Amino acid sequence: EDQVTQSPEALRLQEGESSSLNCSYTVSGLRGLFWYRQDPGKGPEFLFTLYSAGEEKEKERLKATLTKKESFLHITAPKPEDSATYLCAVQGSRLTFGEGTQLTVNP
């Protein structure tokens, strides 16, 4: 059975303090790894797709990387508006999500 584990569960940063979120996975036949951002009470918002080890994607202050067993979401100089829950998901036979990392960025 496909599994996704995200860490830490919660992360509190000061504005401008860079950090990384981790997503460890086991999947039978990886067809893609996805990062989503979710604001409270709303649907997940698509951020990135990664397909193979060594691949990297960037968008503003976010950079996602992928290895054979995990993915990282690096946040550089975060701002308060980056506060949200970040979800990692893997596409094997179906899309399987982790529990998410709740990020809070204080001004």
Add this chain to the structure above:
Amino acid sequence: DAGVTQSPTHLIKTRGQQVTLRCSPKSGHDTVSWYQQALGQGPQFIFQYYEEEERQRGNFPDRFSGHQFPNYSSELNVNALLLGDSALYLCASSSLGALSYEQYFGPGTRLTVT
């Protein structure tokens, strides 16, 4: 270009009742998946519809059923509601023919069972 839409936004039901949730996919998408998200957890896959048929199903009881219409929109039905069915129900659309497997989510329907 309209994204994925869901209705209603919120719903309050009593134990034992039945509920129907609706979803319209993003323009150009032909596949709809449904997820249940309990508070503080990641979304859990319920089932996926393509060409008006259920393609895959997660570990949910038969009380959860669905339907897809010729215009690709979809419904999720839940019978004999339990308190534990209270959750955010998410619809996601995708294109089966695309190689990306990317799914785009709607805003969700918040179901409260009392």
